[in-house]
Amino acid sequence: MDILNVLVVDDEYGMRRGAERALRDIVLHLPDINGEVRFEIRTAATGKELEEKLAAGPTDILLLDHKLPDITGLEILDRIGKSSLDLLTIMITAYASLETAVSATRRGAYDFLAKPFTPEELRGAVRKAARHLLLQRQARRLAEEKRQVRFQFTSVLAHEMKSPISAIEGYLQMVKERSIGNSLESYDHMLDRCLIRIEGMRKLIADLLDLTSIESGQRQRSLATVDLADVVRGTVENVKGEAQKRDISIDLEVPDGLMLQADRTEIEMILNNLVSNAVKYNRDHGGVRVSASFIGDEIQIQVQDTGIGMTPEESIRLFNDFSRIKNDKTRHILGSGLGLSTVKKLAMLYEGDVTVKSQPDVGSTFTVRLKNQPSVANAQQSTGSNAVLIFS
Amino acid sequence: MAHILLVDDDQDLIEMNKTALTKHGHKISAAYSAEEARKVAKDNPPDLAVLDVMMEDKTAGFELARRLHEQTPNLPMIMLTGIRKEMNLNYSFAPDETWLPVTKFLEKPVNPRVLADEVDKLLAGKS
Numbered sequence: 001m002d003i004l005n006v007l008v009v010d011d012e013y014g015m016r017r018g019a020e021r022a023l024r025d026i027v028l029h030l031p032d033i034n035g036e037v038r039f040e041i042r043t044a045a046t047g048k049e050l051e052e053k054l055a056a057g058p059t060d061i062l063l064l065d066h067k068l069p070d071i072t073g074l075e076i077l078d079r080i081g082k083s084s085l086d087l088l089t090i091m092i093t094a095y096a097s098l099e100t101a102v103s104a105t106r107r108g109a110y111d112f113l114a115k116p117f118t119p120e121e122l123r124g125a126v127r128k129a130a131r132h133l134l135l136q137r138q139a140r141r142l143a144e145e146k147r148q149v150r151f152q153f154t155s156v157l158a159h160e161m162k163s164p165i166s167a168i169e170g171y172l173q174m175v176k177e178r179s180i181g182n183s184l185e186s187y188d189h190m191l192d193r194c195l196i197r198i199e200g201m202r203k204l205i206a207d208l209l210d211l212t213s214i215e216s217g218q219r220q221r222s223l224a225t226v227d228l229a230d231v232v233r234g235t236v237e238n239v240k241g242e243a244q245k246r247d248i249s250i251d252l253e254v255p256d257g258l259m260l261q262a263d264r265t266e267i268e269m270i271l272n273n274l275v276s277n278a279v280k281y282n283r284d285h286g287g288v289r290v291s292a293s294f295i296g297d298e299i300q301i302q303v304q305d306t307g308i309g310m311t312p313e314e315s316i317r318l319f320n321d322f323s324r325i326k327n328d329k330t331r332h333i334l335g336s337g338l339g340l341s342t343v344k345k346l347a348m349l350y351e352g353d354v355t356v357k358s359q360p361d362v363g364s365t366f367t368v369r370l371k372n373q374p375s376v377a378n379a380q381q382s383t384g385s386n387a388v389l390i391f392s
Numbered sequence: 393m394a395h396i397l398l399v400d401d402d403q404d405l406i407e408m409n410k411t412a413l414t415k416h417g418h419k420i421s422a423a424y425s426a427e428e429a430r431k432v433a434k435d436n437p438p439d440l441a442v443l444d445v446m447m448e449d450k451t452a453g454f455e456l457a458r459r460l461h462e463q464t465p466n467l468p469m470i471m472l473t474g475i476r477k478e479m480n481l482n483y484s485f486a487p488d489e490t491w492l493p494v495t496k497f498l499e500k501p502v503n504p505r506v507l508a509d510e511v512d513k514l515l516a517g518k519s
Contacts, residue, residue, distance in 0.1 A: 155450075159446055159450075162474055162500070163402050165501070166405065166474070166500050166501040169501045170405065170408045170501060170504055171404070171408055173504070173505070174408060174412070174504055174505070177505060179411070179415065179504070179505060180411065190408070193404050193407070197404065326401055326424070326425070326448075328424070331403050331424060332403065
């Protein structure tokens, strides 16, 4: 629950007491912004007292009488305007003249309340101000969280970039200093490792660009009917070399004519990530199976491998940015830790998700569920039912 | 010859430092995580440990240093770090809550030969 500090400034004792009673001990519910607020009330009778109270502690809402014995409300507004941006003033006046309202608003008053008013009217005005302040606070909290997330992301990214540089630099220094003799062949392994780490950095940069292009929303999406079988074949082509080298078979169970309204590049990113992982984290002589089908109005893609698998704890953090499962089995495998987090973000664009079932040393099955893009809702119905027909 | 424990989650860093230290005549144990390091140190106590800071989490090396110190109070330790500046991490050599029982800090990247020289210096100082 938020607490807002209200300062009631009026030279009439009855007014101060009345306002205090109307606001004290109530909890305002603002369900539309998920807010709850109560008030701490302080009062002041003169301009001098007001200044003392303002200086003494935080004030969020000022209920300000237009006429005080030693100063006018408008003069107070002028002073406050220069010192505080977070204070909302509700001007109280005995005679509701438009002129006073206009000059008060011009000098920064948030709202206006004409005497005489009921406790309910007072609460209404305060409620409006409280809502404004709470929204402002929420926006600030959100901005702060975003800054924190960005800082975290950048810190980890910096570390991920510096690690390969350290490795390459170290190896090159050893080569330069001929640390293990003069024969060039002795350094083959070090140079190979340098090349591998450079490849890893290139992959990190590519994945980073993919991820940020999705997150920024800047990327121009071009929605069209995408033939899933066609995308899968292209994806498999990319990993074929690696799979053959390690005798990993790849089976496809994706019927022709499985159509999805989607951005082709996004679907390629999803499949490329999952299928290349299924090969990378597989055992030699293992297998990968890619299957897809419509279930209701969702397309479900499954990529199954016979690889190293994961524990349930590892599976949980798998889809976070830069999350890599580091152990003896994965240490030699290159990865940016961004691929699956990208898949997750892409699936969310399609009102879907990605999940994993895995067992250590048995394998993992990744399941992605995607919906036809709603912006082409008209095509959704027919495409969906066609696909089911073809499939059945 | 001494028994050196290398702890780093980067296999290349382990590999190059191992090469350099082996050349200086040392026997090397490697661990890729703080957890593994504690186990190795318990089973086969090293004469000196070289620790990376950022492993399982961004300060895993700090915690490891404290644990190794508990296990072997006189163990000299070298900490390799490149993250003090960007992560605003606090530590000091004074015995307070930020204290680290580390003999020497080296800022990454560290030339493996320089590391091997530092190891020899520390070992010579000890004996």
